[in-house]
Amino acid sequence: MLNTIIKSVFGSANDRYVKSLRKIVTQINALEPQVQALSDEDLQAQTAKLRDLIDNGAKLDDILPEAFATVREASVRVFGMRHFDVQLIGGIVLHRGEIAEMRTGEGKTLMATLAVYLNALEGKGVHVVTVNDYLARRDAAEMGRLYNWLGLTVGVIVPGMGEETKRDAYNADITYGTNNEFGFDYLRDNMKHERSQMCQRPFNFAIVDEVDSILIDEARTPLIISGPTEDKSELYVALDEVAREIPADWLDIDEKVKRVQLTEDGLEEIEKILLDKGLLATPNLYDVENTQVVHHLDQALVANFARKRDTDYIVKDGKVVIIDEFTGRMMDGRRWSNGLHQAVEAKEGVRIEPENQTMASITFQNYFRMYPKLSGMTGTAATEAAEFWDIYKVGVVEIPTNLPVARIDEEDEFYKNTADKFGAIARAIKEKQEIGQPVLVGTVSIEKSELLSQYLDKEGVTHSVLNARFHEQEARIVAQAGRFGAVTIATNMAGRGTDIQLGGNVEYRIQDELGEMPEGPERDEAVARIRAEVAEEKKRVIAAGGLFVLGTERHESRRIDNQLRGRSGRQGDPGLSRFYLCLEDDLLRIFGPDTLFSKMMKSNLADGEAIGSKWLSKAIETAQKKVEARNYDMRKQVVQYDDVMNDQRKVVYEQRAEIMDSEAVDDVVVDMRHDTINTIVGTACPPGSYPEQWDIAGLKQKVEDIFGLQPPFEEWLEEDQVEPELLEERLRTMTDAMTEEKINSSDPAIWRVVEKDVLLRQLDHHWKEHLATLDALRQVIWMRSIAQKQPINEYKQEAFGLFETMLDTLREEVTKILFRAELRIEPPQPQQLPELPDFLTGHIDPLTGLDNSADGDGSEMRPELFGSLAGSPRAAFGPGGANPDNPFANLDISRNAPCPCGSGNKYKHCHGAVSERQIV
Structure with a gap:
């Protein structure tokens, strides 16, 4: 107060x-x-x-x-x-x-x-x-x-x-x-x-x-930027068949977080089924050997019981395309991770793409x-x-509005079931269309928009449908949604980017009606006519009450509801908004309080009867706040885990930048060699131990593996008061001398280039492997909570240890490769910088349906660019132009752009087809 x-x-x-x-x-x-x-x-x-x-x-x-x-x-x-x-x-x-x-x-x-x-x-x-x-x-x-x-x-x-x-x-x-x-x-x-x-x-x-x-x-x-791993299509299909046989009483389904788990009884039965089908390596479902099968079975259950076609995804051109839950748009190129997308593909019977390994990632x-x-x-x-x-x-x-908002936001109307609600919506839309008031209808899924379309067809209401299936026509449909008597059904309105102008959009009408007309007095006259018609139509729409925004359901986020409402009443225009709800709406069914359901059912609503109250609106807002808080926790958790990786990412990326900017990295290489020596000596000769306790045999083997040397450790140990520091010093002196000799026997300038190249490639290789390890760690770290431990704290500790291990391994590998490398003088070749592979990219543009991924099928991945530099030749693939019959070889055409020949294929799959050539 x-x-x-x-x-x-x-x-x-x-x-x-x-x-x-x-x-x-x-x-x-x-x-x-x-x-x-x-x-x-x-x-x-x-x-x-x-x-x-x-x-x-x-x-x-x-x-x-x-x-x-x-x-x-x-x-x-x-x-x-x-x-x-x-x-x-x-x-x-x-x-x-x-x-x-x-x-x-x-x-x-x-x-x-x-x-x-x-x-x-x-x-x-x-x-x-x-x-x-x-x-x-x-x-x-x-x-x-x-x-x-x-x-x-x-x-x-x-x-x-x-x-x-x-x-x-x-x-x-x-x-x-x-x-x-x-x-x-x-x-x-x-x-x-x-x-x-x-x-x-x-x-x-x-x-x-x-x-x-x-x-x-x-x-x-x-x-996420990723590359494909081994093909497990047969396993996905087999486990999908198993998932389809499982009755619902064996499962515990949580719709809030889209998780499906087997009950105790279900676990026993499913173990027998998997054994009979020969899918288990051992009789016990949870033996280590069966980890992969259990993981993919979990994903098959989620695909069959928690992911719905036309709500969570659609099948288009033989591919499973994710639908953005906030915008209702297709997310071409984006895939669910950890095998879930493959499980959905197996469920729908389409081609199963291979899983991918993370090579680089970052949160927004x-x-x-x-x-x-x-x-x-x-x-x-x-x-x-x-x-x-x-x-x-x-x-x-x-920011305050330029003109006062004239839109009227009415109370929600509540119905007993979906049929009553959609019937009332269809009647309300028909009434508005008869008086010429344009209507924008917001739905939460493709399924609901198509169901409402059927109701409107029965009422004889002419309308347009805007959802992920028709995103190509999106801009024009939205632009003309304010015309006299127009009815537009849209699956969410977040980030559409086009204003709905009362009376229609002048520019789009000019494009549609005068697109082929040449410039001149005749076109100018036609443009003036269209502008006059739109101005007159705007007056009629304003007289009819402006744009009527009708929500068929409350979204789980209040922002999306507000975005839908905000489409009406722009720049002081009149407008109206109203939401229609029922007990069967997902928000109320999943997140609404139990008291809400019981009270509404006790009210004994008659068929087709509607009620509205502030108490009801308050309960719905409470449910929305619950979901928003849960989503915030999910995003916060993403940040907490990525913050751990982000610290490591900064170190690696800064190190890469320093390497690229340096003309020579010999000081880094020397430090790596000395650190490697310190590490292997420290492991074999722990501080505070006696010489009799030292693992000299292991030390000799390690030195031989890395440096190819056989130092006289026995002679050194016969000396009085020998210390680990003395062993380290002698090994450093020996390896420094051999490295200096190797450099002087070849071209020092070439050797500096080799050092830099080896260091960069090994850093990339080990960072990629480290990311894969962290991905796996994150999938299982939650189990530490069973022991009353905080998973995020455990993740931080484990990730730090893994990062230290990665750096030790990196130092050792770089030292080993350079110490054993031999330079061969070959005829000079034109310098060509390595080209990045066509990686798969995740989180592709969710609001256009355009495929921004470098290679949708991952078929032309080149992981060898990140492999070990052991000196052996390996195949590399170049961009278009290898084909002597390619008329576009000299043009700067992206490999993923449409081919200029008009075939409809990507350039790299048409005239830009690549060929192999050997490089050393």
């Missing part, structure tokens, strides 16, 4: 902060007449002037008013659009490294140009991160007109680009791209062997569009925390403000 009174008198903390920013807005507005008086040439010269001020020591905050005033006037001259004062406030918030929450339709894209321009003046690069490739291309093209006019360069990062083109894009003042491409490029850069091959430059400033979708929803799973949390300054914008972030601060240390600022 007291807080309410204080807020009413003094305003909230957010209100007071926004009010303080209006002083800066006043300064910007004061400069407007002065800037308006400038000619185009003088206005464009502002960029050079402001850059000179920065070079002379001015801070960005010092030049902010003049820079913002410059961008606003440039926008008027380029776009014919002037930034509102609230957009200036949002620009200041972005520049300060905070999240601007601005309602849909308020102009977030234009607002971002202010902070982007100001920070790009430093010349360190600004990244604008979008949720899909379409938005990256669109915003780079549209906003690029403004930046180019002001003298700044703009690049865009999309899948399939050539390395040179991508480097140019990253070197631009402003770079647009998706979160996935930025993250994968970071991982790929840290797998390359020359600094000149790397694309990205040091991180500076990033603005994340739809920040809640990227930093919250997508942050539940890490980005740790990737975006590398930016010295990070900001974002979205229509819904306030409900996740605590997480943004805890994880990313960025605050959320609610």
